[in-house]
Amino acid sequence: IDAGYRHIDCAAAYGNEKEVGDALKEKIGTVCKRTDLFIVSKLWNTKHAAKDVRPACMETLKDLGLDYIDLYLIHWPIGFKAGDDKFPKNPDGSMLYSDTHYNETWAAMEKLVEEGLVKHIGLSNFNSKQ
Numbered sequence: 001i002d003a004g005y006r007h008i009d010c011a012a013a014y015g016n017e018k019e020v021g022d023a024l025k026e027k028i029g030t031v032c033k034r035t036d037l038f039i040v041s042k043l044w045n046t047k048h049a050a051k052d053v054r055p056a057c058m059e060t061l062k063d064l065g066l067d068y069i070d071l072y073l074i075h076w077p078i079g080f081k082a083g084d085d086k087f088p089k090n091p092d093g094s095m096l097y098s099d100t101h102y103n104e105t106w107a108a109m110e111k112l113v114e115e116g117l118v119k120h121i122g123l124s125n126f127n128s129k130q
Contacts, residue, residue, distance in 0.1 A: 001027040001037075010064065011042035011075055012056065013086060017063035025065045039064065040071040042124055043109070046086060048079030048100040053108035057117055072109060072118040077102050077126045102130070 001023070008024075010017050028034050041064070047056035057072060079098035081088040088096040109121040123130075 001031050006032070006036055007038045007040070009040045010060070011044070012047075012060055012063075013042065013044045013075060017041070017060055021063050021065040034066070038070045039066065040073065041069050042073045042075035043105070044086065045076050045078065045080040046082055046084070046088065046098075048074070048098055048102065048105040049082050050100075050104050050108040052082055053105060054112065054117075057112050061117065068116060069118045071120045071122060072112060073122045073124040074102060074105055074109070074126075075124050077123070077130045079105070 008020065010020055024037075024039075028037070041060045043053060043056055047053060057069070060072075061067070061069065079100045079102070080086075081096040081098055082100075090096050106121070109118070112118045113121055
């Protein structure tokens with residue numbers, strides 16, 4: 001931020017949103033205003049079920065120390081089994097996927113916009129057919 005960066009790209013899966021939040025707290029109000037920044041975060045694959053979307057967003061907001069996110073993305077089009085293990089696996093080592101369709105996830109994210117928790121929603125790592 002001191003160097004002029006105003007677009008901050010985050011994701012729950014990166015595991016550093018608390019540290020980013022600490023830096024934002026230090027800089028907002030001294031180096032810049034919150035409205036000068038464009039903060040992006042991403043919903044992780046284990047949080048695609050509609051019931052998990054808002055709690056995941058609230059955790060991101062808490063970790064970042066913000067009242068809203070400018071852009072919240074579905075990180076990947078394929079969900080993993082819900083839970084706290086970021087990369088759940090079957091006994092054979094293959095990924096353990098969820099059957100939650102991303103349309104369900106999207107509908108839950110639209111509610112975040114209605115609530116004012118996020119300004120915009122979008123997709124990450126999707127292809128044109130998805």
